[in-house]
Amino acid sequence: MAEITMPMGRYLREHPTLKYFFFGGKGGVGKTVFAAAAAIGLARQGRRTLLVSTNPVHSLTSLFGQDMLGKHVAIEGVPNLWSYEIDTRQSIERSKQEIREKIRWFLKFADITTKADDFVESATMNPAFEESAMFENMIDLMFKNEYDVYVFDTAPTANARRLLGMSKVYALWVNKMLKSREEARTLRELLSFTKKKEADPLMTYLVSFRDRMEHARVLLTDPALTTFFFVTLPEALPIAVVTRFIQWFKDFGIPVGGVLVNMVIDPASVGPDTAEFVKTRVAMQQEHMKTIWREFDDSVRAIVPLFETEVRGVAMLQRLCDAIFAADGAKPTVESAGQPNQVRKRV
Numbered sequence: 001m002a003e004i005t006m007p008m009g010r011y012l013r014e015h016p017t018l019k020y021f022f023f024g025g026k027g028g029v030g031k032t033v034f035a036a037a038a039a040i041g042l043a044r045q046g047r048r049t050l051l052v053s054t055n056p057v058h059s060l061t062s063l064f065g066q067d068m069l070g071k072h073v074a075i076e077g078v079p080n081l082w083s084y085e086i087d088t089r090q091s092i093e094r095s096k097q098e099i100r101e102k103i104r105w106f107l108k109f110a111d112i113t114t115k116a117d118d119f120v121e122s123a124t125m126n127p128a129f130e131e132s133a134m135f136e137n138m139i140d141l142m143f144k145n146e147y148d149v150y151v152f153d154t155a156p157t158a159n160a161r162r163l164l165g166m167s168k169v170y171a172l173w174v175n176k177m178l179k180s181r182e183e184a185r186t187l188r189e190l191l192s193f194t195k196k197k198e199a200d201p202l203m204t205y206l207v208s209f210r211d212r213m214e215h216a217r218v219l220l221t222d223p224a225l226t227t228f229f230f231v232t233l234p235e236a237l238p239i240a241v242v243t244r245f246i247q248w249f250k251d252f253g254i255p256v257g258g259v260l261v262n263m264v265i266d267p268a269s270v271g272p273d274t275a276e277f278v279k280t281r282v283a284m285q286q287e288h289m290k291t292i293w294r295e296f297d298d299s300v301r302a303i304v305p306l307f308e309t310e311v312r313g314v315a316m317l318q319r320l321c322d323a324i325f326a327a328d329g330a331k332p333t334v335e336s337a338g339q340p341n342q343v344r345k346r347v
């Protein structure tokens with residue numbers, strides 16, 4: 001029988017300092033419901049928890065049946081739990097406004113008379129701008145530190161990894177900018193008749209921006225604070241996505257908490273009268289479970305069954321929460337879900 005070496009419940013007990021929980025994975029695998037269920041579990045431990053959606057396509061509002069776009073809302077029936085969907089449009093407008101001010105400063109500083117708005121449009125039309133606005137919003141929440149724990153429901157992994165990797169790229173970019181800025185300033189001072197030093201607002205901004213990004217990087221790469229869980233299905237594509245992203249996350253130094261397997265059909269429920277379609281699916285899942293044990297092995301934290309309905313509302317999320325936290329070392333939720341490989345490969 002396959003065993004989960006370190007199930008979710010024990011993992012959390014053994015890592016009590018964790019504060020920032022992220023849930024990632026391929027589209028549609030259950031990131032949102034797992035993030036919400038984990039947030040319920042953490043809130044039930046008495047910790048003030050904020051569940052945040054950084055996915056531009058939000059679904060927490062419909063999951064809980066409470067409107068939370070752009071505001072922190074207390075979840076009915078779950079003490080200590082608040083939930084919040086970052087308002088993408090609001091974030092983008094705020095970032096645009098900030099950039100507009102910076103460009104105005106710069107144009108004035110460089111004695112250029114062109115209007116700032118043309119520059120703002122070209123700087124903010126880039127599709128990566130939305131992601132970076134989301135990232136800024138996310139780290140603002142982390143810095144404010146108003147809750148004991150934060151659970152982030154992220155966009156499908158490509159974006160999530162970019163979001164987290166961005167802090168490193170930003171730092172490189174800002175350092176380059178700072179260097180050329182310093183050179184330009186020295187040149188300007190050399191050329192000016194008065195040797196008076198002028199304040200450079202753009203440089204001040206770049207320094208504070210770099211420091212913010214560095215602070216974010218420090219938090220996001222601290223294994224005592226941050227953990228990233230990947231949700232997968234026993235299917236080829238979600239497994240491939242998780243395998244790839246775990247490697248990328250390692251390269252970025254972002255701590256990986258483990259892998260959660262979702263929508264597993266219990267083979268014991270298959271009988272002689274079961275539809276051929278279901279039998280085939282169960283057999284397929286069992287094959288993929290072998291890959292999961294081989295690839296992720298002791299990083300598997302939970303195996304969650306496919307429920308008879310979709311997951312919506314607090315009661316159903318509580319059931320999911322129980323399934324995620326249920327296994328306490330002995331057995332996975334679905335007992336016969338594949339066998340761990342002899343060759344133990346750690347992620």
Ligand SMILES: Nc1ncnc2c1ncn2[C@@H]1O[C@H](COP(=O)(O)OP(=O)(O)OP(=O)(O)O)[C@@H](O)[C@H]1O
Pocket residue numbers: 025026027028029030031032033034055059155156262263304305306307308309310311312
């Ligand atoms: N174990 C399960 N049993 C039954 N239904 C499930 C289970 N897990 C998730 N679902 C359902 O599957 C659908 C997808 O789940 P969810 O929205 O959490 O995925 P997601 O990874 O967040 O998707 P997206 O990438 O679009 O954000 C939802 O309708 C959810 O209720």
Ligand SMILES: [Mg+2]
Pocket residue numbers: 031032033055059153
């Ligand atoms: Mg989602």
